[in-house]
Amino acid sequence: MTQARLPPLRGSPLLRCLAIYGEMPWRFTATALMLAGVNIALVGQQVLVGHAVQEAQAGKLVTVEAAGGLDYGRVWFWIGILLALSLARAVVQYGAGLLSLAIGQQLLTILRERILVQVQRLDLAYHWRHGVGEMVTRMTRDADKVRDALINFWRQIFETGLIVLISLGLLFFYSPWLAAVPLALLLLGIALLSAEADALVALDRRIGDAYDAVTQDLSEGVNGVRVIKAFALGDARTRRFRHHVDVFRREARAAIVHASRRVPLPQTIIALGHAWVLGFGAWMVGRGELTLGALVAALLVVNTLVLRIEGIGRLLQVIADARASAARIWEVLDAEPAIVSGGKVPPEGPLGFRLSHVSASPLGDGAAVLHDIGLTVQPGEVVALVGATGSGKSILTALLPRLVDVDKGRLEIGSDAAGWHDVRDLNLSQLRRQVHVLPQESFLFSDSLAANLRLAAPDASDAELERALDMAAAGEVLARLSDGLDTRMGDRGVTLSGGQRQRICLARALLADADILVLDDATSALDAATERRAIDNIRRLRRESARPLTMLIVSSRLSTTLAADRVLVLSAGQIVAEGTHATLAATNPAYRALMGI
Numbered sequence: 055m056t057q058a059r060l061p062p063l064r065g066s067p068l069l070r071c072l073a074i075y076g077e078m079p080w081r082f083t084a085t086a087l088m089l090a091g092v093n094i095a096l097v098g099q100q101v102l103v104g105h106a107v108q109e110a111q112a113g114k115l116v117t118v119e120a121a122g123g124l125d126y127g128r129v130w131f132w133i134g135i136l137l138a139l140s141l142a143r144a145v146v147q148y149g150a151g152l153l154s155l156a157i158g159q160q161l162l163t164i165l166r167e168r169i170l171v172q173v174q175r176l177d178l179a180y181h182w183r184h185g186v187g188e189m190v191t192r193m194t195r196d197a198d199k200v201r202d203a204l205i206n207f208w209r210q211i212f213e214t215g216l217i218v219l220i221s222l223g224l225l226f227f228y229s230p231w232l233a234a235v236p237l238a239l240l241l242l243g244i245a246l247l248s249a250e251a252d253a254l255v256a257l258d259r260r261i262g263d264a265y266d267a268v269t270q271d272l273s274e275g276v277n278g279v280r281v282i283k284a285f286a287l288g289d290a291r292t293r294r295f296r297h298h299v300d301v302f303r304r305e306a307r308a309a310i311v312h313a314s315r316r317v318p319l320p321q322t323i324i325a326l327g328h329a330w331v332l333g334f335g336a337w338m339v340g341r342g343e344l345t346l347g348a349l350v351a352a353l354l355v356v357n358t359l360v361l362r363i364e365g366i367g368r369l370l371q372v373i374a375d376a377r378a379s380a381a382r383i384w385e386v387l388d389a390e391p392a393i394v395s396g397g398k399v400p401p402e403g404p405l406g407f408r409l410s411h412v413s414a415s416p417l418g419d420g421a422a423v424l425h426d427i428g429l430t431v432q433p434g435e436v437v438a439l440v441g442a443t444g445s446g447k448s449i450l451t452a453l454l455p456r457l458v459d460v461d462k463g464r465l466e467i468g469s470d471a472a473g474w475h476d477v478r479d480l481n482l483s484q485l486r487r488q489v490h491v492l493p494q495e496s497f498l499f500s501d502s503l504a505a506n507l508r509l510a511a512p513d514a515s516d517a518e519l520e521r522a523l524d525m526a527a528a529g530e531v532l533a534r535l536s537d538g539l540d541t542r543m544g545d546r547g548v549t550l551s552g553g554q555r556q557r558i559c560l561a562r563a564l565l566a567d568a569d570i571l572v573l574d575d576a577t578s579a580l581d582a583a584t585e586r587r588a589i590d591n592i593r594r595l596r597r598e599s600a601r602p603l604t605m606l607i608v609s610s611r612l613s614t615t616l617a618a619d620r621v622l623v624l625s626a627g628q629i630v631a632e633g634t635h636a637t638l639a640a641t642n643p644a645y646r647a648l649m650g651i
Contacts, residue, residue: 067380068373071200074161081157088150093216095143097224099136100354106132108347158205165197165383172386177393178457179416186273188266192386195265196379203376221359225331228348232334236327236356243323257309259378264302271295331356393459395482401472404433404602405488405569407454408474412463416449422461423449425627433469433569434602436593438615440648441624447608448493450624451574454606455489456482467570490568494575496555503532504539506558510566522565525595527580527588528557552579560588564595572606582613589617612649623648 075082109128173181173189181189218240225233275282275291282291331352338344344352408430415422423446431437441447452458453465456477466474467489477485490510498506507519514522516539523532531554535541543550550558556579563571571592577585595603607614615621615635623631623638623645631642638645645651 066377067384068200068203068377070384071161071165071376071380072204074164075157075204077164078157078160081153081160085150085153085157088146088153090216092143092147092150094220095139095146096358097217097220097355099139099143100358101224101351102132102135102139103354104347104349104351106136106347107350108345154205158201161204162197162201165200166193168387169193169197169383172389175391176386176389177391177459178452179392180389182416186270188270189386190273191262191266191269192379192383196262196382199376199379200383203373217359221355224355225352228335228344228352229338232331232338232344232352235330235334236359239323239327239330240359246323253312256378257305257312259381261302261305261309262378262382264298264305267298268295268302271298327356327360393456393482396477396479397481398475398479400480400484400488401468401475403472404469404604405467405472406431406433406435406469406604407465407467407489407570409453410464410466412453412460412465414449414453414458414460416452416458423627424453427463427627427629429622429629431604431606433604436605436607436617436619438618438621439606439608439624440610440615440621440645442648445624446627447624448574451491451572451606451608454570454572455486455491457491487566488568489570489572490563490566491572491574492559492563492576494578496552496559496576496579498543498550498555498558501543502537502539503535503541503543503558506543507539507562507565510562514565518565519561522561523558525564525588525591526557526561527584527591528554528561531557553581553584556580557584557588564592568603569601570604570606572608574608575610577609577614582611585611586613586617589614593617610648612651615649621645 109132114128169189169192222233222237225236271291271294275295282288335344335349335352339346339349409427412424412427413422414424427450439447439450449458453460454467454477459478465477467477467480467485468474499509504516504519507522508514511518519539520529520532523529531550532538556576560573560576563573563576577588580588589607592603592605607618609615612635618635620632621635621638622629623642625644631638631645633641639649639651
């Protein structure tokens with residue numbers, strides 16, 4: 055999936071969302087024309103009612119025939135016209151409503167797709183700073199609010215704008231004074247409503263932040279249910295969740311109270327225009343400056359006008375909510391990833407990697423976790439990396455595929471024969487296809503075993519999937535599954551044990567056919583014999599392949615270090631020792647302590 059084109063408009067976040075309608079111009083234009091026709095027809099219908107009343111006043115609506123009977127021809131004429139116009143309006147309005155809902159749903163789809171694409175683009179540091187709850191809220195609640203506001207834009211703002219123009223134009227046609235006061239009251243009421251908009255946006259922003267906390271807590275409660283049950287934390291987590299919900303409810307109540315206190319006054323001021331037209335219009339009728347039919351038409355028009363403007367008052371809360379939600383959405387969409395792809399293609403042939411005076415701070419805040427790292431791993435070499443908890447092992451592994459970027463120094467991949475290339479100059483997608491990091495957390499999607507494996511090799515046959523499982527010492531896992539490769543894994547592979555998940559993830563990594571494979575404690579849930587079998591299989595695969603596989607294995611197990619060509623000891627963000635297991639075991643007390651020798 056590629057990044058969708060963003061609208062160029064750089065102003066109000068809600069207007070930027072509205073600009074997405076430019077990607078569906080025919081639907082947008084058709085909806086606008088249909089709604090314009092509906093509202094013009096509504097005012098025309100009210101004018102026709104005024105003409106019918108005028109004929110009734112003049113005695114032309116019902117006349118006496120020569121034979122003494124009553125002629126209702128004009129009555130049926132007006133009834134037919136009004137019914138036909140009402141029917142036509144209903145049909146067109148129904149079609150316009152369907153179109154507005156359709157483009158609203160399309161807008162929602164576009165927004166959610168862009169958020170999902172952006173979530174994939176942004177680097178790990180951004181996700182570490184922002185929780186899952188924030189991303190979920192922006193894709194669900196915030197996107198829904200924007201969609202609702204823009205659908206209401208059609209039903210309220212656009213239609214009301216047309217009604218205002220047509221109605222004031224008709225009143226001005228009858229008398230400039232008949233239109234002047236409603237226009238002044240309308241402008242005053244809208245100004246008062248607009249003055250409250252920023253306060254309502256700020257209130258909804260606080261509601262959104264509170265909702266983020268609710269979503270984050272709910273996500274943690276579901277994903278961490280095993281920990282919660284293991285430590286009997288159910289009551290404590292429930293109280294915590296209830297607190298977040300109470301904060302959310304309190305913020306929502308504050309917004310509702312503010313709107314209920316401030317919005318009715320402007321609505322009342324606007325409604326005074328109805329009284330003006332009735333009073334001033336009756337005075338004009340008495341002076342013979344306005345016909346009764348015209349007064350009736352003016353009253354109908356101004357009544358529609360007042361009702362629509364009151365609807366805008368009710369819509370103000372929706373628009374304020376949407377402005378805050380749109381701002382939160384564009385905060386994500388406008389964020390630029392700190393890690394930007396280069397343009398070069400990684401070199402061909404066997405690949406190794408080397409670090410020269412590398413320092414790194416994963417959060418980009420200057421707090422370095424790795425300091426002046428120097429390291430060279432030749433193509434085809436198997437290197438074990440050991441170190442105490444918090445020494446920076448996972449950050450070092452994340453540097454290779456540029457999940458985290460170096461702050462100082464150079465990280466290069468290549469070989470002495472093909473040359474060494476700074477990873478910052480390489481295309482990210484190709485780099486990550488050739489450098490694969492398998493983390494300790496084994497993540498499986500809620501899909502079949504085959505679908506999870508084919509994420510790394512979409513065209514792999516069933517035989518190739520089974521071979522990869524055998525290489526990862528997971529053949530017996532497949533044999534125990536009732537539906538074989540078609541067995542569904544459940545949410546995050548919940549139906550499997552930790553060791554089974556790790557072996558399946560290892561098989562998936564082998565299917566990726568990377569040149570450099572990094573195992574970041576990815577076999578920690580395996581017993582020593584199974585782990586050794588998997589590593590031996592991988593080493594055999596390396597020997598049999600025309601393109602040798604380079605491996606960096608992070609582990610604290612003696613069996614793993616025994617399988618490596620070389621062992622690195624990491625302490626406080628620096629490599630403090632390296633050599634074979636035998637050499638380090640004989641000369642390095644820190645290594646012996648780590649390995650429990």
